[in-house]
Amino acid sequence: MTIIEPDCSSYEVGDELTCSSDGYPTPTYKWTVDGVDGSTTNTQALQEGAREYVCIATVTFDGGETCENNATVTATAYSKYQ
Numbered sequence: 756m757t758i759i760e761p762d763c764s765s766y767e768v769g770d771e772l773t774c775s776s777d778g779y780p781t782p783t784y785k786w787t788v789d790g791v792d793g794s795t796t797n798t799q800a801l802q803e804g805a806r807e808y809v810c811i812a813t814v815t816f817d818g819g820e821t822c823e824n825n826a827t828v829t830a831t832a833y834s835k836y837q
Contacts, residue, residue: 756824758810761801766832771798774810776824782812801832 756777761770774797776782786793787809793799799808811825 756810756812756826758808758826758828760828760830766801766830767835768801768803768832769835770801770832772801772808772810772828772830773798774812774826776812778812778814778822780814780816782814785811785813787811801830803832803834805829805831 757775759773759775761772763770774784774786776784783795784797785795786799788799788802789806793808799810807827807829809825809827811823814822816822
């Protein structure tokens, strides 16, 4: 499982992190930002300030059994209007 960060030296609010996970069936995604629920897609927009972003990927098998994995990144984003 990998979190891909924007390709730049400094981040702006709204830049996106992308979570990538192998799995079959295709995993579902859930993000938390400083412990608060975030996006439910594989991308999460950066919020202003230093924050901890956690992506959780879940694969649900036909019998209802699930398998979860997570990755964490800390990133600081600055307002576009500094």
